[in-house]
Amino acid sequence: MENFIYNNPAVLHFGNNISGEIGQTVKKYGDKTLLVYGTGSVKKNGIYDIIVSELNKNSIEFVEYSGIKPNPVIEDVYKMIELGQKENVNSILAVGGGSVIDSSKVVSISLLEDLDPWMVVKGKLKPTVSLPLVTVLTLAATGTEMNAAAVVQNKKTGEKIGFVNPLSYPKHSFLNPEFTFSVPENYTAFGIVDQIAHALEAWFANGDSTLADRFIASIIIESMELAPKVFAEPRNYEYRSKIMLAATCALNGITSLGRKYSGDWGVHDIGHTLSFLYDTPHGASLSIAYPAWLKLQKSRIPDRIKKLGEFIFNEPDIEKFISKLEDFFHSVQSPIRLSEIQIEENELNNIEKLMNKNSVNGLVHKLGSNDYNELINLMK
């Protein structure tokens, strides 16, 4: 077992009767908040009204920033910081999924010290304080509601970068499974793929932590068993709550206990490349990248892959395990090949170019530029 420090200060409020706690929680940090949300689904499904009523009830002034898209961009972060500074807000209330919360995290750790947020994302500037961040989750997927990580992209520099900073833990996160009832089937699927991919990344962090292995397998099996149920009954509270809890646990640190790294993250690197180039939904990029990565690595780390197959499918044969994983991704209608999302032969060069530019590698089982061609061929 490797030495580690574990701490997760976020307060998780989970359930269907928690909305009444949102306003008073935001109020703890002051009378004015920056309300952040995405492209408007919260207005259609009624969540926006609940939030505004909560803020009004607690006499909290708010300014709004909306329009954050999946695969969030740093341009929005700059504008949010400008607005928050001008309006002198005391907190950020992020209502949405990974993109809304991740963008808000960058704002949270850049605004008070007026740091260039892209330099913060790149690790070149080190924040020392953060503006309190409260989140209301509307999509089960990234786990960002209970961790200190975020991913943002910069169209100008051609980068999609993930970072971790302990200051960016949300203070409080509100998880009401009912708020995910209206998530469409494809994004429900991509969320499930994402949470499984987080658990898989943790598996490949390596290091001898058998309890972490068991937790990882628990999360993957739970997610796979629930997937068909959620699809069959998208408004079933039990199923939505279980998927939501599993997504949070897939990246809140418990899968990394006893290990130095939180994951390998090589597959996420590959996925970010696809999302950057083609705006591929994050989950879809991962269901394409993971099988290819496993096929590339199977001769390099056979024991680790074999043990994973045994844990989650009771399947000791590596080929059959990867094939079952592909079958699962397909069963939730998430693609496993580039051709399924209309990325054809003539694009493969561009993918390789960007992988080279961004030195896609991962933390543990590092990839080299000589792997990219094979990887892309395995994905195509």
Add this chain to the structure above:
Amino acid sequence: MENFIYNNPAVLHFGNNISGEIGQTVKKYGDKTLLVYGTGSVKKNGIYDIIVSELNKNSIEFVEYSGIKPNPVIEDVYKMIELGQKENVNSILAVGGGSVIDSSKVVSISLLEDLDPWMVVKGKLKPTVSLPLVTVLTLAATGTEMNAAAVVQNKKTGEKIGFVNPLSYPKHSFLNPEFTFSVPENYTAFGIVDQIAHALEAWFANGDSTLADRFIASIIIESMELAPKVFAEPRNYEYRSKIMLAATCALNGITSLGRKYSGDWGVHDIGHTLSFLYDTPHGASLSIAYPAWLKLQKSRIPDRIKKLGEFIFNEPDIEKFISKLEDFFHSVQSPIRLSEIQIEENELNNIEKLMNKNSVNGLVHKLGSNDYNELINLMK
């Protein structure tokens, strides 16, 4: 799934190179600490010297309170508070296992406001502040290093009471598996029984949380698989570290995700009765009480017990499952009957009397006084 709030602010430092962080951590809270330890094993195994050197290195003054015994008593807590107040300490540094840390928790939440600690334990006085508590764990068992619970007994009133208060989370806990190398075989066993019992209590919290079920089973299976290895090689770092991590996870909240209660705790109630009367080690009391409780409950909650047997032993037959659990406890030389610890027929009345006095029941599958006689017969 039931609504819940989850937050665990404790910072866990885990590994074999963490001693250098102890002094600077205590220093964060001030220049003078109350150093608490047990009956002297830390002086024999060198841990005391490491701690004192750490305190000296960081110019931290300290006053000592030692002699805390297993099954800690409130009398020590009163004396610790008196000493801490007189010496005006800024923190508590608890070096030991459950009894040392639990006593220190009561001190931590009573000292500053000069509250009667027994009234705090009984929930009749509500603390609003706590003296910062830092722990150095020397025994894997209770999980107290990463939770807000403590158990203390009062010889005068005839009570052994557990309480939970969010103010009593340790600020930092240092877990060096090497510090448990010299724990004797019987206390290693009782620790393993204790951590398994915590996971079992969580299982019987009920409520539909399949992910929590999987985490619980993970911890039990991990602990059972490691037990014979730790006995065979008590100075094996990997084995000691894995048992230590499993003990922490058995009661740090992750087994209760999605549930209202952290556990049933009826078996702990029974065990506390035995410990109070006969100073039975906590773990030994639990390996006696759990099989009896399961036998009493098997017709009342057959499905839940059956699912547990399937999860941890792949054994759907309830009788066989309980028998396998007894075999496991025996395999680590922990008793499963009162007669094995020389509590004979003529004592059974006294046990029943105290169970009645303390209204032993549990939170979920409540016991009534009409159950006590049958329970005791199943334990004898």
